[in-house]
Amino acid sequence: MGGGGEFGGIAVAGAVDDTRDAFFDKRGQPTSCFIVTEQASGLVYKLGESSKETVKRWSEIGRWEYIEQRVGPWTTAIDARDRGKYEDAADLFQKVGAGGREWQKVYGAYHEGEALELAGKHAAAAESYARVMAFDKHRLWLDGTYRHGFCLALSRKDVDAAKIADQLSAHAKQNRVAQAEVRAQAIRAAIAVGKNDVAGLSAGAAAARFSAVTEPDAYFHFVSFHADAMRRLG
Numbered sequence: 001m002g003g004g005g006e007f008g009g010i011a012v013a014g015a016v017d018d019t020r021d022a023f024f025d026k027r028g029q030p031t032s033c034f035i036v037t038e039q040a041s042g043l044v045y046k047l048g049e050s051s052k053e054t055v056k057r058w059s060e061i062g063r064w065e066y067i068e069q070r071v072g073p074w075t076t077a078i079d080a081r082d083r084g085k086y087e088d089a090a091d092l093f094q095k096v097g098a099g100g101r102e103w104q105k106v107y108g109a110y111h112e113g114e115a116l117e118l119a120g121k122h123a124a125a126a127e128s129y130a131r132v133m134a135f136d137k138h139r140l141w142l143d144g145t146y147r148h149g150f151c152l153a154l155s156r157k158d159v160d161a162a163k164i165a166d167q168l169s170a171h172a173k174q175n176r177v178a179q180a181e182v183r184a185q186a187i188r189a190a191i192a193v194g195k196n197d198v199a200g201l202s203a204g205a206a207a208a209r210f211s212a213v214t215e216p217d218a219y220f221h222f223v224s225f226h227a228d229a230m231r232r233l234g
Helices: 073-082 086-097 102-118 122-132 141-154 158-175 178-194 198-207 216-232
Strands: 021-025 030-038 042-046 054-057 061-065
Touching: 021 042, 030 102, 042 061, 073 086, 073 102, 086 102, 086 122, 102 122, 102 141, 122 141, 141 158, 141 178, 141 216, 158 178, 178 198, 178 216, 198 216
Parallel strands: none
Antiparallel strands: 021 030, 021 061, 030 042, 042 054
8 A cells, every 4th residue: 555554654745635634546636535544445534524434445545645644743753764763763653643533543553663663672562563453443453463462472472472363363264354364373483483493483484474465564574574583593
């Protein structure tokens, strides 16, 4: 997914109305609106504050942006992260998360966790990702849950990490969401690394089949970890 809504994406101005959010179709044509939430099925929005809610499928959207992403803490946080100032970025994303809108709470917590993870502070990152899990209808719930469990594993909290992996496996079975099981296996691979269990790592990695096309962020996150883990374990 592209644009301001992508993990780490910087919002791009250009909507026809600078007092509202916007989404852009594949040709770059904007629609000014009020974005209500982001679900797995699509972007939920209203054209006016009193209008009915409409769902736009992700396959029809090129990118999207929230009005608060155009200036302020969000842009500053993204810049700090991209310059490698991960702890500063985490503090700034925490400020984003203090906002009143759902996107601010979810994005702020998710990206705070990501910045802390990049800084090597996995226990703190796990706590940030845990806040994303409160929004169980949001499209970032799945990755927030995965990264929470993953950082618990890297913090050597194996029992807690295993519980998250089991939760994702149950979600996969009950809701027929194959990628939830992929993430459960990735967490189990991370647990194996903490135990110097090469066989467990290999088994988890073989089942953690992220798609480089449809989920590039999660794919890159795990394959980078896997390559480094294999190097460290010889």
